[in-house]
Amino acid sequence: MKSKTAPWIFTASCPSIIGTVDVVTRYMAQAGNYIDEIHSFDDRESGRFFIRIEFLPQNANFSEEAFNAEFTERAAEFSMDWSLTAPNHKQKVAIMVSKYDHCLNDLLYRFRTGQLNIDVTVIISNHPDLEDLAKWHGIPYYHLPITADTKLEQEAQVRELIEQYDTELVVLARYMQVLSPSMCEYLDGRAINIHHSLLPGFKGARPYHQAWEKGVKMVGATAHYVNNDLDEGPIISQGIQVVNHAHYAEDLIAKGQDIERVTLFNAVKCHVEKRVFLNGKRTVVFGG
Amino acid sequence: MKSKTAPWIFTASCPSIIGTVDVVTRYMAQAGNYIDEIHSFDDRESGRFFIRIEFLPQNANFSEEAFNAEFTERAAEFSMDWSLTAPNHKQKVAIMVSKYDHCLNDLLYRFRTGQLNIDVTVIISNHPDLEDLAKWHGIPYYHLPITADTKLEQEAQVRELIEQYDTELVVLARYMQVLSPSMCEYLDGRAINIHHSLLPGFKGARPYHQAWEKGVKMVGATAHYVNNDLDEGPIISQGIQVVNHAHYAEDLIAKGQDIERVTLFNAVKCHVEKRVFLNGKRTVVFGG
Amino acid sequence: MKSKTAPWIFTASCPSIIGTVDVVTRYMAQAGNYIDEIHSFDDRESGRFFIRIEFLPQNANFSEEAFNAEFTERAAEFSMDWSLTAPNHKQKVAIMVSKYDHCLNDLLYRFRTGQLNIDVTVIISNHPDLEDLAKWHGIPYYHLPITADTKLEQEAQVRELIEQYDTELVVLARYMQVLSPSMCEYLDGRAINIHHSLLPGFKGARPYHQAWEKGVKMVGATAHYVNNDLDEGPIISQGIQVVNHAHYAEDLIAKGQDIERVTLFNAVKCHVEKRVFLNGKRTVVFGG
Amino acid sequence: MKSKTAPWIFTASCPSIIGTVDVVTRYMAQAGNYIDEIHSFDDRESGRFFIRIEFLPQNANFSEEAFNAEFTERAAEFSMDWSLTAPNHKQKVAIMVSKYDHCLNDLLYRFRTGQLNIDVTVIISNHPDLEDLAKWHGIPYYHLPITADTKLEQEAQVRELIEQYDTELVVLARYMQVLSPSMCEYLDGRAINIHHSLLPGFKGARPYHQAWEKGVKMVGATAHYVNNDLDEGPIISQGIQVVNHAHYAEDLIAKGQDIERVTLFNAVKCHVEKRVFLNGKRTVVFGG
Missing domain, CATH: 3.40.50.170 (Formyl transferase, N-terminal domain)
Structure with a gap:
């Protein structure tokens, strides 16, 4: 059995609106981040969207800074609160x-x-x-x-x-x-x-x-x-x-x-x- | 595997005092009632005693009336609320x-x-x-x-x-x-x-x-x-x-x-x- | 409390490879399908990807046939087994x-x-x-x-x-x-x-x-x-x-x-x- | 709320036969041992009787030795394996x-x-x-x-x-x-x-x-x-x-x-x- 590589974790929430999933998953694909697991949920009462993704960067030059730089603007469009957590961050x-x-x-x-x-x-x-x-x-x-x-x-x-x-x-x-x-x-x-x-x-x-x-x-x-x-x-x-x-x-x-x-x-x-x-x-x- | 004979059920409660168990179990032995299972509990806060017994009468002439006649007096001494339930009483x-x-x-x-x-x-x-x-x-x-x-x-x-x-x-x-x-x-x-x-x-x-x-x-x-x-x-x-x-x-x-x-x-x-x-x-x- | 509109359900599985999520979620966004809930999982042992999505079509002219026609080709690229289930299909x-x-x-x-x-x-x-x-x-x-x-x-x-x-x-x-x-x-x-x-x-x-x-x-x-x-x-x-x-x-x-x-x-x-x-x-x- | 006095524990098992409960509970009553809790069970398949009693001695001169001396003979009649455990015995x-x-x-x-x-x-x-x-x-x-x-x-x-x-x-x-x-x-x-x-x-x-x-x-x-x-x-x-x-x-x-x-x-x-x-x-x- 292969030992599991610890994934990066991406989380976000924002008002419910079409395109919230796409803005995240499209960026992941473009950035070469392999998605291991997704959970998303839309609360119809509070009108709020929540997503958690575990992913494994495939590009050697992946960096937290680059992710931040590239994703911040996309997130802003959806008023998204988001965070990125490094593998095994304690x-x-x-x-x-x-x-x-x-x-x-x-x-x-x-x-x-x-x-x-x-x-x-x-x-x-x-x-x-x-x-x-x-x-x-x-x-x-x-x-x-x-x-x-x-x-x-x-x-x-x-x-x-x-x-x-x-x-x-x-x-x-x-x-x-x-x-x-x-x-x-x-x-x-x-x-x-x-x-x-x-x-x-x-x-x-x-x-x-x-x-x-x-x-x-x-x-x-x-x-x-x-x-x-x-x-x-x-x-x-x-x-x-x-x-x-x-x-x-x-x-x-x-x-x-x-x-x-x-x-x-x-x-x-x-x-x-x-x-x-x-x-x-x-x-x-x-x-x- | 033997099929289980449905037992008679005896239950009682009364104020906690020494002898409550004995008055019940002694009668059961004397009357030839084989005890299959006992649970008793004494609530130290309410000062009350509770007992539930499943038993199988061994005497051919066992009857509910005889039990009542014989046990009522013994129970009275302890101010016992008690009941007898026939096997498969619905x-x-x-x-x-x-x-x-x-x-x-x-x-x-x-x-x-x-x-x-x-x-x-x-x-x-x-x-x-x-x-x-x-x-x-x-x-x-x-x-x-x-x-x-x-x-x-x-x-x-x-x-x-x-x-x-x-x-x-x-x-x-x-x-x-x-x-x-x-x-x-x-x-x-x-x-x-x-x-x-x-x-x-x-x-x-x-x-x-x-x-x-x-x-x-x-x-x-x-x-x-x-x-x-x-x-x-x-x-x-x-x-x-x-x-x-x-x-x-x-x-x-x-x-x-x-x-x-x-x-x-x-x-x-x-x-x-x-x-x-x-x-x-x-x-x-x-x-x- | 609003009553929940029953969602369409999309499910798919295919070999694990980058882009599997994106091909699904991008299509959903393009087709105007609002995603209510996603679960995806990548089994690192079997090397297989699984996804389940609940979505609410936003376009009045949404149809199962159109979905099939448009998504089949995209799915084929990933050798995806997929299915679409109408709300309340029994x-x-x-x-x-x-x-x-x-x-x-x-x-x-x-x-x-x-x-x-x-x-x-x-x-x-x-x-x-x-x-x-x-x-x-x-x-x-x-x-x-x-x-x-x-x-x-x-x-x-x-x-x-x-x-x-x-x-x-x-x-x-x-x-x-x-x-x-x-x-x-x-x-x-x-x-x-x-x-x-x-x-x-x-x-x-x-x-x-x-x-x-x-x-x-x-x-x-x-x-x-x-x-x-x-x-x-x-x-x-x-x-x-x-x-x-x-x-x-x-x-x-x-x-x-x-x-x-x-x-x-x-x-x-x-x-x-x-x-x-x-x-x-x-x-x-x-x-x- | 009264603090619970730790009880003595009596346990026994022996072949199923009428009188097993009585021999125990009668002795307890005679010896002035107040019974706090009883569980007994008769396994109809193995034909064996099991009992566990928690009790609080009421006589000032209660002793383990006296219990042993007095109960051993009664137990022998029923081929009873029994044990007595002092409160808080570790x-x-x-x-x-x-x-x-x-x-x-x-x-x-x-x-x-x-x-x-x-x-x-x-x-x-x-x-x-x-x-x-x-x-x-x-x-x-x-x-x-x-x-x-x-x-x-x-x-x-x-x-x-x-x-x-x-x-x-x-x-x-x-x-x-x-x-x-x-x-x-x-x-x-x-x-x-x-x-x-x-x-x-x-x-x-x-x-x-x-x-x-x-x-x-x-x-x-x-x-x-x-x-x-x-x-x-x-x-x-x-x-x-x-x-x-x-x-x-x-x-x-x-x-x-x-x-x-x-x-x-x-x-x-x-x-x-x-x-x-x-x-x-x-x-x-x-x-x-």
């Missing part, structure tokens, strides 16, 4: 945590073994507990305590770290703090949060206890982009676990953690593989 | 529907092929649409139209039919009417409803449209007992279907119907097999 | 059954309610048992008994019916006969079989009994195209059900039937929506 | 690995965070690669290389370690060596293996490549007890992952690893919670 990821380590442990394992094509450059926490885990993986760990009074200062420090490490994606891996509206806005579209419940049910505090009170037969988790409406950001992925009457709230929490880490991993993987597009309050996820 | 079931037929069709198929050990004795609807389906299965169909003004009279007619057909269980198989409080109370604990959403999310009208607006990646269904808080009755079973961005609200409805019918079937099957116990606002479901 | 489907009715019942329900965009034109069986079910749906039912000695004659009769009813797809919905090699060849690529096990495990007789002997914790089903290697044809879809120690072989059969009918429905749906492509001994299934 | 577990670390990493995470109530006392490998991971968790790591010629000596060393560390359970967490028949016999019933496929399909080498060749739509994993028929030991748990045409063999391997680690964790958890009973070539698993 997004620089900052992870924020509190004390729970199940999501962090999983992300670091995936990172360490190459299952997530990312570069975890920094871990930021309002608690000191998970520093050892960060250290073993050789990742800088910043302990930035927070109180109601110091939230804005702490968030300013967080922002500085995010910038200092050229962060492309922030992952809130059970960071148990409500972000300020300005922080939410700052992270809009480039931060993924894991919510420990199947939204939109059980918002608010202690969702697993709420779930137990109701006698649910399933618990779930939701990974979504952060926006200015914290737990209501566009959903990327969801997962569920079956439970029963013999599971008390503490058992639901344990069961929930398993599905939280899987759901968050799926969302981060889809994001870094450029499979996720914002579409108003919803997302388009290709081949997720 | 509960008399009334099904209520409106126009959607996916749940009805599935229940009738299961009934016709013996997968549900029930006797569907009557179908009641506020619409005439599903009469043919009922007829083909040889089941009486009553069309009782309803308006805001006639709700109470119609419900009175429904009650009469329920009584006339010695109904043990009412299944609301997408009966698209909000029951009056008195009707809810009348049906308390002996009617199962299917809610077209994963409660507690998306209560109220058009839940699939709400789900689409939120861009959920899963839709679900909830089967629960009717009580005086219609969509909040104790949950028996839940199910989910994975969906994606390419599913519009009408697709979610179609996907949802598949999971509704499976979820309702599971709940009815558990109920008639005496696997479900009310436990306050929750349920205990053994081996469901 | 494939003519022949269903073959024996005595089990769970798959037939489900397919007919989906057909009757429009969930499967097919036209079930004939039902053929080697037993008389399911005639009533066919009749209620108003579908001709042919009882063609079969013995070891009469297999070839019976198959000849079956072929005649298949031709007489202009059959596009044959569905073996638990038709419990091994087809002759010539019949397999005749049906190659246009017949879907449901195998009552998760292939490749438990081939041969009484797979559920084999599964029980092994104490499996899951049973499955496989829907695949018929080819000259009956139970080894290219897989379209698979499904599983969780089971446990309390399930005897007869329970596994019942559990298995539930997953058989869902799996077969999924396969037929994908096929008639033109989502499935043969790819040697495997399949490509887009958005299934 | 089984001493030896883990054997080769180079793949996904299962080891998961087990160690569960061990470290208390999700698995075990004591991982030693890790044994035929490769040096995973020593760092062992060290970070503070667990002794023995590198015992193996060749065809040294298999028996190496296995003798492994046995010594198993004995030296008072091992109660051996977990083969992707230990990529075929054990000798004598080693299999030595480990019979007290070693759990994870097989990287949904048995009984795809036995033998490179199962994921076999699966890819067949174009399967699901890959699975099987955790089972080791017996003298290596990949055919009694199955404890199985899991599956959905895959599609875009997954090459290397993708199936990655997908498979996710389900391997979950499946192995489930099996180990059920084993240490005393939920699993050998039943000939099959198992009984209560509440798994």
Whole structure:
């Protein structure tokens, strides 16, 4: 079996209008870019077009600069938001945590073994507990305590770290703090949060206890982009676990953690593989 | 492979106290009832004990009357609610529907092929649409139209039919009417409803449209007992279907119907097999 | 919410070579066909390209004939196998059954309610048992008994019916006969079989009994195209059900039937929506 | 919510005969042991009875010795194999690995965070690669290389370690060596293996490549007890992952690893919670 050559990834979205596909695929053919896989979708409600292409350049003199130079003008005609991602480009990821380590442990394992094509450059926490885990993986760990009074200062420090490490994606891996509206806005579209419940049910505090009170037969988790409406950001992925009457709230929490880490991993993987597009309050996820 | 002899089913619940198991199992041994399967559970929060036993009488002169006579006194000591169900006893079931037929069709198929050990004795609807389906299965169909003004009279007619057909269980198989409080109370604990959403999310009208607006990646269904808080009755079973961005609200409805019918079937099957116990606002479901 | 206009569906496959996408999408743009959705995939092992497009013609004078006339030449250059499917084209489907009715019942329900965009034109069986079910749906039912000695004659009769009813797809919905090699060849690529096990495990007789002997914790089903290697044809879809120690072989059969009918429905749906492509001994299934 | 007091666990199995339940439950009542949960099952094919009880001693002078002294005679009458497990007894577990670390990493995470109530006392490998991971968790790591010629000596060393560390359970967490028949016999019933496929399909080498060749739509994993028929030991748990045409063999391997680690964790958890009973070539698993 031949080993797969990692492809370049092209993504774009723009208003729905005839010719959007053609402007992309015609350029690919002309530029000698062999298309390995296409997903496109037209949302008839939002009137928006989305496309993701994996391709293998055939011309020896292919370059990102040349692509940009040649395609920019064509894209402009369609008001296209587009991006080009080099094979094996590793997004620089900052992870924020509190004390729970199940999501962090999983992300670091995936990172360490190459299952997530990312570069975890920094871990930021309002608690000191998970520093050892960060250290073993050789990742800088910043302990930035927070109180109601110091939230804005702490968030300013967080922002500085995010910038200092050229962060492309922030992952809130059970960071148990409500972000300020300005922080939410700052992270809009480039931060993924894991919510420990199947939204939109059980918002608010202690969702697993709420779930137990109701006698649910399933618990779930939701990974979504952060926006200015914290737990209501566009959903990327969801997962569920079956439970029963013999599971008390503490058992639901344990069961929930398993599905939280899987759901968050799926969302981060889809994001870094450029499979996720914002579409108003919803997302388009290709081949997720 | 030996064919399985259908067992008698004994179920009981009572306040948690030492000796509850012993009073049951000792009697079974003394009476010569061979125990095939036991599930018991003690809810430490509600302080209530639940047990379900499948057994095969070994004494030729076993009788329901003798069991009742002999066990009643022992049970009283523990304030035990208990019941005995004969092998292959078929509960008399009334099904209520409106126009959607996916749940009805599935229940009738299961009934016709013996997968549900029930006797569907009557179908009641506020619409005439599903009469043919009922007829083909040889089941009486009553069309009782309803308006805001006639709700109470119609419900009175429904009650009469329920009584006339010695109904043990009412299944609301997408009966698209909000029951009056008195009707809810009348049906308390002996009617199962299917809610077209994963409660507690998306209560109220058009839940699939709400789900689409939120861009959920899963839709679900909830089967629960009717009580005086219609969509909040104790949950028996839940199910989910994975969906994606390419599913519009009408697709979610179609996907949802598949999971509704499976979820309702599971709940009815558990109920008639005496696997479900009310436990306050929750349920205990053994081996469901 | 706007109601979705049913799209035309274009599918094609050909050897992998640069320009395959462009020849399709350029023509679509030139012909004024608005592309709603694309899936394409290049199998690096088989060196074959596959594409499926949903599109909405924008020109009033769009016609199937014009499309054919204009695209045939372009396709020839790439040795492209392609097809065009009109919105809501209903494939003519022949269903073959024996005595089990769970798959037939489900397919007919989906057909009757429009969930499967097919036209079930004939039902053929080697037993008389399911005639009533066919009749209620108003579908001709042919009882063609079969013995070891009469297999070839019976198959000849079956072929005649298949031709007489202009059959596009044959569905073996638990038709419990091994087809002759010539019949397999005749049906190659246009017949879907449901195998009552998760292939490749438990081939041969009484797979559920084999599964029980092994104490499996899951049973499955496989829907695949018929080819000259009956139970080894290219897989379209698979499904599983969780089971446990309390399930005897007869329970596994019942559990298995539930997953058989869902799996077969999924396969037929994908096929008639033109989502499935043969790819040697495997399949490509887009958005299934 | 009250915190749950960890219960004592009693398990037993014996030939099916009337009185088996009573002898247990009567003793529990007499001894003042409050029963929290019972599962019992009678296998009508093997003619064997299985029971698992969680109980909370109410007598201050409860002791394991007293239980043994008092119950042994009663059990003997029924040829009962039985065991008593103290609350939070931690089984001493030896883990054997080769180079793949996904299962080891998961087990160690569960061990470290208390999700698995075990004591991982030693890790044994035929490769040096995973020593760092062992060290970070503070667990002794023995590198015992193996060749065809040294298999028996190496296995003798492994046995010594198993004995030296008072091992109660051996977990083969992707230990990529075929054990000798004598080693299999030595480990019979007290070693759990994870097989990287949904048995009984795809036995033998490179199962994921076999699966890819067949174009399967699901890959699975099987955790089972080791017996003298290596990949055919009694199955404890199985899991599956959905895959599609875009997954090459290397993708199936990655997908498979996710389900391997979950499946192995489930099996180990059920084993240490005393939920699993050998039943000939099959198992009984209560509440798994």
